[in-house]
Amino acid sequence: MSEGTEQETSIEANKPSNSKVIKKLVLVVFAMFGFGFALVPLYDVFCDITGLNGKTNTAGVAYAADGVDTSRMIKVQFLTRMAKGIPWEFEPVMNEISVHPGEMKFVNFYAKNISQRDIIGQAVPSVSPGLAAGYFQKIECFCFTQQPLKAGEEVEMGLQFYVDLDLPAEINTLTLSYTLYDISSKVDS
Amino acid sequence: MTTDTIDTSLDDAHNDDHHDHKMTGIKRWLYTTNHKDIGTLYLWFSFIMLLVGGALAMVIRAELFQPGLQIVEPDFFNQLTTVHGLIMVFGAIMPAFTGFANWMIPMMIGAPDMALPRMNNWSFWILPFAFAILLSSFFMESGAPNFGWTFYAPLSTTYSNGSTAFFVFAVHIMGISSIMGAINIVVTIMNLRAPGMTYMKMPLFVWTFFITAYLLIAVMPVLAGVVTMLLTDTYFGTSFFDAAGGGDPVMFQHIFWFFGHPEVYIMILPAFGIVSTIIPAFARKKLFGYSSMVYATASIALLSFIVWAHHMFTTGMPLFGELFFMYCTMLIAVPTGVKVFNWVATMWRGSMTFEIPMLFSIAFVILFTIGGFSGLMLALTPVDFQYHDTYFVVAHFHYVLVTGSLFSIYAGAYYWLPKWTGHMYSESLGKWHFWCSLISVNLLFFPMHFLGLAGMPRRIPDYALQFADFNKWVSIGGFAFGLSQLIFLAVVIKCIKGGDKAPAKPWDGAEGLEWTVASPAPYHTFSTPPALDEEKD
Numbered sequence: 134m135s136e137g138t139e140q141e142t143s144i145e146a147n148k149p150s151n152s153k154v155i156k157k158l159v160l161v162v163f164a165m166f167g168f169g170f171a172l173v174p175l176y177d178v179f180c181d182i183t184g185l186n187g188k189t190n191t192a193g194v195a196y197a198a199d200g201v202d203t204s205r206m207i208k209v210q211f212l213t214r215m216a217k218g219i220p221w222e223f224e225p226v227m228n229e230i231s232v233h234p235g236e237m238k239f240v241n242f243y244a245k246n247i248s249q250r251d252i253i254g255q256a257v258p259s260v261s262p263g264l265a266a267g268y269f270q271k272i273e274c275f276c277f278t279q280q281p282l283k284a285g286e287e288v289e290m291g292l293q294f295y296v297d298l299d300l301p302a303e304i305n306t307l308t309l310s311y312t313l314y315d316i317s318s319k320v321d322s
Numbered sequence: 323m324t325t326d327t328i329d330t331s332l333d334d335a336h337n338d339d340h341h342d343h344k345m346t347g348i349k350r351w352l353y354t355t356n357h358k359d360i361g362t363l364y365l366w367f368s369f370i371m372l373l374v375g376g377a378l379a380m381v382i383r384a385e386l387f388q389p390g391l392q393i394v395e396p397d398f399f400n401q402l403t404t405v406h407g408l409i410m411v412f413g414a415i416m417p418a419f420t421g422f423a424n425w426m427i428p429m430m431i432g433a434p435d436m437a438l439p440r441m442n443n444w445s446f447w448i449l450p451f452a453f454a455i456l457l458s459s460f461f462m463e464s465g466a467p468n469f470g471w472t473f474y475a476p477l478s479t480t481y482s483n484g485s486t487a488f489f490v491f492a493v494h495i496m497g498i499s500s501i502m503g504a505i506n507i508v509v510t511i512m513n514l515r516a517p518g519m520t521y522m523k524m525p526l527f528v529w530t531f532f533i534t535a536y537l538l539i540a541v542m543p544v545l546a547g548v549v550t551m552l553l554t555d556t557y558f559g560t561s562f563f564d565a566a567g568g569g570d571p572v573m574f575q576h577i578f579w580f581f582g583h584p585e586v587y588i589m590i591l592p593a594f595g596i597v598s599t600i601i602p603a604f605a606r607k608k609l610f611g612y613s614s615m616v617y618a619t620a621s622i623a624l625l626s627f628i629v630w631a632h633h634m635f636t637t638g639m640p641l642f643g644e645l646f647f648m649y650c651t652m653l654i655a656v657p658t659g660v661k662v663f664n665w666v667a668t669m670w671r672g673s674m675t676f677e678i679p680m681l682f683s684i685a686f687v688i689l690f691t692i693g694g695f696s697g698l699m700l701a702l703t704p705v706d707f708q709y710h711d712t713y714f715v716v717a718h719f720h721y722v723l724v725t726g727s728l729f730s731i732y733a734g735a736y737y738w739l740p741k742w743t744g745h746m747y748s749e750s751l752g753k754w755h756f757w758c759s760l761i762s763v764n765l766l767f768f769p770m771h772f773l774g775l776a777g778m779p780r781r782i783p784d785y786a787l788q789f790a791d792f793n794k795w796v797s798i799g800g801f802a803f804g805l806s807q808l809i810f811l812a813v814v815i816k817c818i819k820g821g822d823k824a825p826a827k828p829w830d831g832a833e834g835l836e837w838t839v840a841s842p843a844p845y846h847t848f849s850t851p852p853a854l855d856e857e858k859d
Contacts, residue, residue: 148513151437158505162543169547169577173562176573185640191568216566217480257565264640314566319559 187263189309192277194270198235198298205305206231207296211240212310213256219315220248221282223256226289237272237295242311244280245287253320254280256311265304268297276311279320352447355439357424358843362742363446364421365735369811371413371453372728376804378406383800385783386793397483399783400468405456407471408489411589412496413453415723418731419592420445420503423531426738427507429836429843430525432516432852437509445502452495459488470781472582475563475574479555490553497542504538507531516835516851522616523854525834526609529616530595533623537584537591540627545581548574572637579630587626590722591619593690593730594661597683599834600737601665604680605672606831611664618657618664625654635706644703651701655694662691677829678752682733685760686726693721696771711781714774720767732759732810739817740824744842747817755813758806765799 180188209232211225226241246252256276260266271277275290282288296307345353354360382402385393394402424442428435436442459466464484469477478486511532515524524532552574554560561567563574594615602609609615631639631647639647665687674680696718700709709715732755739747769792774780778789785793827837839847 151509151513154509154512155438155505158508158539161539162501162505164543165540166543166547169544169580170551172577172580173551173573176570176576183640185643187638255566257568263638312565316566319561319567 185263187259187261187266189258189260189266189269190271193273196237196272196295197270198295200298201233201235202298203233205234205300207234207300207304208306209238209296210306210308211242212308213242214310214312216312216314219252219254219313221246221252221254221313222287223254223311223313232296234296234298234300237293239291239293241289241291242275243287243289244282244313246282246284249284251281251283251317252315253317254282254313255316256280256313259310259312261308261310262304265300265307268300268304269307269309270295270297279316353443355435355443356845357428357436357439357442358742358845360436360442360446361421361423361425364417364424367446367449368414368416368418368421369814371409371417372807374457375406375409375414376807378402378409380801380804382406383797386785387797388794389785389787389790391784394783396783397465397468400470400781401460401466403781404467404470404473405460408456408467408492409453410723411471411585412493413449415589415727415731416500417449419531419534419589419727420500422592422596422731422734423503423507423535425742426836427510427528427531428514429839429847430528430834431511431514431519432835432848432854433510433514434846434849436506437514438506441502442506445499445506448495449499452492452499455488455495456492459485462488472578473549473552474578475552475555475571478552479563482556486552486556490549493549494546497546500538501542504535504542507535508539511535516848516854518854522613525595526598526612526615526619527595530591530598530619533619534588534591537588537623537626541581541584541588544577545585548577548581551577572634575634575637576631579633580627582633583630584623584626586722587622589727590690591623593686593727594619596730596734596737597665597686598661600679600683600733601668601687603737603829603832604677604683605669605674607668607672609664610667610670611660614660615664618660621657622654625650625657629654632701632706635703636710648701648703652698655698658694662687662694673831677736678747678749678756679733679737679829681753681756682729682736685756686729686733689721689725689729689764693718693726696721709774711779712774713770713778713780716780717767717770717774720770724767725763729759732756735810735814737829738836739814740828741836741841741843743817743821744824745817745821746824746828747813747821751809751813751816755806755809758809759803762799762802762806766796766803767799769796769799 179185208229210229211227213223213225215221215223222243222245224243226243230238230240232238242256244254246254258271258274258276260269271292271294273291273293275292280288280290351359351363354363379402381394382399385391385399424436427433456466462485467473467478467485467489468483469481473489478489511524511528521529551560551562555562555564555569561569563569563571565571598609598615629647629651631643632651635644635647669684676684696714700706700715700718736747736752739745773789773792773796776789778785824841826840828841829837835848835852836843838852
């Protein structure tokens with residue numbers, strides 16, 4: 134491009150050349166485009182550090198509590214929800230359970246594929262209040278893997294967890310909610 | 323080869339009499355690299371888009387004239403609100419400001435043209451294609467985008483009606499156009515100022531466009547990124563916003579509003595610049611607090627990057643987040659307050675006259691402030707839970723965008739029409755346009771505050787019976803406002819065709835280099851840079 138020379142007359146000596154400015158600005162454009170995508174991992178890291186957003190651990194942790202705090206009793210509620218279009222029955226065997234912080238518990242969830250075709254399901258957990266999510270530790274969970282169910286098949290799926298001793302004192306009820314998605318098409322492709 | 327001819331014509335245009343080297347007919351407009359031609363194209367394009375978006379709004383108001391479903395299906399209603407928003411934001415307001423930038427910035431800083439004239443041609447001529455793609459989806463089987471102009475996932479991914487690809491490519495093209503326009507503005511302002519025009523001697527109009535251009539360069543790529551993620555989520559199996567695959571729909575809102583909030587200031591900062599040019603001219607006083615205006619504009623722009631989540635108070639943010647975004651948002655009221663104070667102080671004890679540009683500017687100051695106050699109310703987290711997604715929000719952003727941005731565009735158009743066309747506009751027609759617009763716009767948007775406070779949700783084609791009376795008045799205001807804009811079309815056409823001959827400087831209080839050239843402005847101005855008079859300081 135020759136626009137730099139065309140207007141030489143009005144350019145003072147101390148001004149940067151057009152192409153220099155353009156290069157910098159184009160660099161900013163690409164950097165900001167990249168930044169938009171960088172927000173995706175940044176968001177996860179941010180949520181991970183602060184425990185925001187109700188996200189729980191996505192892989193099993195070892196039991197690491199320092200004893201059991203019998204002076205406190207925490208109510209843990211279980212909710213299930215089917216995403217649009219998945220023909221399953223999916224519910225907790227027990228709707229609610231009381232645990233002491235540090236105490237390990239094992240609960241079951243019931244799932245049945247009531248359709249005529251094989252479906253791969255994926256349960257996505259979320260804990261409310263969000264700030265408590267970091268204190269809800271899953272040792273073993275069916276949500277860590279996909280759940281393939283053949284047509285008409287039913288299954289009981291286990292969840293093993295404990296609540297951290299450091300759970301803030303003002304929190305005495307946790308709600309763990311699972312949303313179940315049909316991911317057959319994604320797995321196939 | 324054709325572009326070469328244009329370049330030669332630029333080179334030998336050392337004297338203004340030779341300005342008839344331009345091509346004739348459609349080719350003049352297709353191949354033009356002249357900032358005035360491109361400015362004109364932008365302004366006409368944005369006015370056409372205003373009428374298109376306005377026509378969609380008329381159908382919306384007709385449907386809402388009385389409760390129940392009368393005219394359109396709910397799904398089509400969703401398409402109307404979505405496309406109305408997209409057209410008005412990206413098609414009407416933003417190109418109009420780019421049009422002003424093209425026409426006025428080179429003339430205000432004493433430059434012969436924009437710094438990158440060929441890119442300028444491109445950045446305009448891809449725009450009609452973007453909107454052709456967007457609007458063509460109305461005629462497809464799937465219909466137009468129906469997920470709101472904010473295109474939240476999963477509405478635009480999992481539940482899309484199939485229009486997502488059209489929408490995404492249209493937004494990509496609009497974004498590329500805006501970024502090219504913004505780069506052009508920055509380079510022009512940095513490099514083509516007349517000798518002696520330091521940054522702090524630039525007209526405030528130029529300053530606001532300078533800062534706006536930086537905002538555009540910073541956030542339009544983020545918009546491009548987020549629509550790209552939508553595209554791959556919808557058609558290529560990625561899971562950025564799909565919880566089933568490990569993504570998060572709330573993250574969409576974070577990325578979108580990281581673009582979306584600076585975008586709001588992209589649409590209002592140039593308005594500040596236009597009004598700051600016009601009020602001193604008709605108050606016959608210097609702008610009060612020039613440097614505080616510059617710093618206020620810059621601080622609004624910087625703050626706009628750390629307030630985005632005030633659009634998302636109801637997503638279940640932790641208390642700390644809500645407080646942080648609430649206080650940051652309220653902080654913006656300070657520089658904005660400085661601006662409103664300065665406009666009022668400029669008028670204080672001025673020798674004011676009330677020509678049409680001044681009328682629109684004064685209406686801007688009052689009505690934009692109302693919109694600012696309702697924005698302040700929305701910034702309060704506890705009450706936002708009541709206002710969220712109601713007509714109160716609709717009232718708020720229409721006060722800042724219609725009586726704010728659009729009124730400033732009208733003010734600027736009347737102010738510079740004599741310079742653009744060489745004729746004075748019809749004062750009486752202009753007064754009709756102003757008063758009809760002023761009355762109808764308030765009838766249209768003011769009752770929406772009460773509707774929202776009473777709980778009428780936005781984007782719904784039907785409403786509870788108790789909202790019927792207010793909605794009827796709102797619709798009448800809407801039709802009247804829509805029709806009033808046709809008066810403006812008449813004013814412009816009449817002004818182009820003839821009228822009293824405009825002198826080089828038709829407003830006796832006006833300042834700036836653009837008034838030192840003849841009216842209409844010659845095809846090429848400031849081929850040699852002007853000498854600045856030193857007393858101006």
